[in-house]
Amino acid sequence: MIEIADASLVDWSRAQFALTAMYHWIFVPLTLGITLIIAFMETLYVKTGNEEWKKITKFWMTLFGINFAIGVATGIILEFEFGTNWSNYSWFVGDIFGAPLAIEGILAFFMESTFIAIMFFGWNKVGKKTHLLATWLTAIGANLSALWILVANGWMQHPVGMKFNPETARNEMENFWEVLFSQTAVDKWLHATSSGFVLASVFVIGVSAWYLLKKRELLLAKKSILIASVFGLLSSLYLVMTGDNSTRTIANDQTMKFAALEGLYNGSEGAGLVAVGLFSSSETDPSNENLKDFNLKIEIPNILSYMAFLDWDAFVPGVNDLINGNEKYGILSYYERIKRGKVAIEKLTRFKEAQKNKETQLANSLKAELTSKDFQENYFRYFGYGYFEDPHDLIPNIPLTFYSFHTMVGLGFFFILLFIFSLVFILKDTFDQKRWFMRLAIISIPLAYIASQAGWIVAEVGRQPWVVQDLMPTLSAVTRISAGSVQTTFWLFAVLFTVLLIAELKIMFRQIKIGPKH
Amino acid sequence: MKPENIFRKIWNFYAEGFREMGSWGRQVWIIILVKLFIMFVILRLFFFPNFLKSNFETDQDRSNHVLEVLTKSK
CATH class of the missing domain: 1.20.1630 (Formate dehydrogenase/DMSO reductase fold)
Structure with missing residues (x-):
């Protein structure tokens, strides 16, 4: 079914x-x-x-x-x-x-x-x-x-x-x-x-x-x-x-939506706001047809950083920072999120199987793990990422x-x-x-x-x-x-x-x- | 004289309102009724059954189905 x-x-x-x-x-x-x-x-x-x-x-x-x-x-x-x-x-x-x-x-x-x-x-x-x-x-x-x-x-x-x-x-x-x-x-x-x-x-x-x-x-x-x-x-x-x-x-x-609405591929400190922009038909990154070059771009420096974090020099992550992660700014990569999402799905699958097989003790212990604060904060919050193989599908x-x-x-x-x-x-x-x-x-x-x-x-x-x-x-x-x-x-x-x-x-x-x- | 019943008053209020409605009012009421008929009789009954309610009998069955989907949609 x-x-x-x-x-x-x-x-x-x-x-x-x-x-x-x-x-x-x-x-x-x-x-x-x-x-x-x-x-x-x-x-x-x-x-x-x-x-x-x-x-x-x-x-x-x-x-x-x-x-x-x-x-x-x-x-x-x-x-x-x-x-x-x-x-x-x-x-x-x-x-x-x-x-x-x-x-x-x-x-x-x-x-x-x-x-x-x-x-x-x-x-x-x-x-x-x-x-x-x-x-x-x-x-x-x-x-x-x-x-x-x-x-x-x-x-x-x-x-x-x-x-x-x-x-x-x-x-x-x-x-x-x-x-x-x-x-x-x-x-x-x-x-x-x-x-x-x-x-x-x-x-x-x-x-x-x-x-x-x-x-x-x-x-x-x-x-x-x-x-x-x-x-x-x-x-x-x-x-x-x-x-x-x-x-x-x-x-x-x-963060991904924010990067998308400004067409920001690579994050930076003091990021500028694209007041007017026109995408070309060519891609900056061949792995994703969404990432188009700008043909025309009128950018106002530092405004985006201020809009996002009320700080003219704040770092605003771009699409690539989110996909690949950025240690300096504590951004967990989408690759890592996918891994953690898969762990969460795997644990839920094991719990379901244990319930089906009437293994009450195992099911109870898996449930306790699944609902624990640590697991919720570090794994379950990325549950949905586990359905993907390629982080570019998340753009x-x-x-x-x-x-x-x-x-x-x-x-x-x-x-x-x-x-x-x-x-x-x-x-x-x-x-x-x-x-x-x-x-x-x-x-x-x-x-x-x-x-x-x-x-x-x-x-x-x-x-x-x-x-x-x-x-x-x-x-x-x-x-x-x-x-x-x-x-x-x-x-x-x-x-x-x-x-x-x-x-x-x-x-x-x-x-x-x-x-x-x- | 006996005071008018409150329910009768409300009924009369709506009835007179509909009676005194202008031509645009009557037109939109026809549209509303046709729309509600299409939505609740045709669409709801023939095109939009509640999938989980019509395919599974108990909440436990529904939970099991959704769990199955969540763990196999990879």
């Missing part, structure tokens, strides 16, 4: 999961940000009593409603895939993954079914302040829902607070708070939610710019731009801070990670400029005179989605081949089913998602064309 997972099964399973997750993420960031923008607008309505703010609030609420309705439950497909395509993973992670997902499900259900209903159905039925409270709770609830998903993802990137039980083949949670407050989880939540705030601000400015270009809904557009540019600018600056924190966490906990796709990272960061800084100019033009009341800027604001909407997706590509492609960092690679996480059946569902999803996306865009565009009800 047990077969070695072939590359096409792993690749199709990954492609299917990526497709589903990326489709789901089209809807999530807009919900995270626009609910807060709507809450600010409604607060102004309640504070001032100005009916124009009510009209503005209701208009953006309609667009939020369309986005929410099309996106709702698309995340559940990911859970189906865990059970069907990633069953070994689902079992291995045990309650550590299940608990946050269950909390998210319950929270989302109650928040969404109650407060969103009041938001949409409650105008004129509940008091102004009660309605405002429901709007704020929807916004806060949506962002809290995201926390639990990102805690689960953060644990996969940096597993903490658990112990592996060799009898059940599951990781068992030992410290819930360590899982919840892991630096990786906190960074991921803050960075992902603030990126949603930025995306929603760009969306509001872009749609408002379209009205100004058409010389329609001028008051709504100008007031919306004012709110969104202030909120977007503050969120962007916060996004830079959270991104900076994330970078440092990755530099410490996911992620460097060009894809590098380009995605630089696209995300570049667009992030572009949005800061967009918000600054929007704010200046709207305060000077010249926004509607600058046609080039209005067009730029509209074009920026898809760019915000590209930046948001690029961020996830960095996070997920950059950590390959791991599903659970250092412990479980994709090849052992995947269910041994036929690659053909995964291909079938991949195409099924591709068609379903495309139809749903077209439906959303059609309804959304029509509603924008109709505009607010007068």
